[in-house]
Amino acid sequence: MSFLLLGTALKKATTFFAISVVVAALVLKWFDDPEPVHLARMTSDTKTLEENFRQQNKSCFILGASGETGKVLLQELLQRNIFSKITLIGRRQLHFEGKVFENLVQEVVDFEKLEDYTAAFQGHDVGYCCLGTTRAKAGAEGFIRVDHDYVLKSAELAKAGGCKQFHLESSRGADKSSNFLYLKVKGQVEADVQVLNFDRFAIYRPGVLLVDREEKRPGEWLARQFFSAVSAVCSTSMSIPIQIVAKAMVANTMLQPEQKVEILENKAINTLGKSDKK
């Protein structure tokens, strides 16, 4: 009898979840980002873009290469081999095995004393920033310190060191006027880096990152399960696989920017990352 009741309850719960996912998918589709326009820039095929970029002999640095996005971004850059030099700037030495990692340069810095590490930021053409923490992990002050202060100071040093392009992984909904600390800090750092006037500043605003995260984040895990199910029904602007973000960041680097400052919302990242067949 109790098995029967349990079975009925499970069936009801599954039906409820399935209906919620479909309803949410339809609602989210309604509020979807506008169609991205900048893809018109992808006139050449990927191989030609890569070859042209490679010939320019550029160097880059990655902040946050030990994190989920940073790791995948690094793999993508190594696989494509479009930079003559890749430097990882982080708070700890990372250990890699394999020939492909042999030429990586690592700079271990103390983010609380970045002024003492100007040399680490000298002479890079392109900078990628995938740095970040959470309020749950670092507290409100710690979160601001990492997601705003460390990012801004690194960008300042990079600019002073000759960096021309800065690619910042921000977040969907970033808005310096937001009442939510997370979105406010993300929006503020976007605005403050913009003032530095890089030749090119690309802001990526992904939704929930779909990744099997090493670190346990229960709230994010729940959101991931929900959005994975929703995106199976229809693609929305609310979530994105992490590989697509990394692919889009690399593909975008090789394209001619239409403006000095570009904001790529989740949908644009998705389209660009997926159109890049590498």
Ligand SMILES: NC(=O)c1ccc[n+]([C@@H]2O[C@H](COP(=O)([O-])OP(=O)(O)OC[C@H]3O[C@@H](n4cnc5c(N)ncnc54)[C@H](OP(=O)(O)O)[C@@H]3O)[C@@H](O)[C@H]2O)c1
């Ligand atoms: N999670 C999401 O769904 C989501 C959605 C949209 C946007 N974003 C944003 O996307 C960016 C990348 O996210 P992610 O999930 O790929 O990052 P992640 O896995 O949390 O990695 C964060 C990186 O920042 C470094 N970091 C954290 N605290 C630090 C500190 N106190 N000092 C120095 N370095 C520190 C980490 O270094 P260690 O390895 O040494 O800790 C790591 O390299 C973040 O800015 C995040 O806010 C995330």
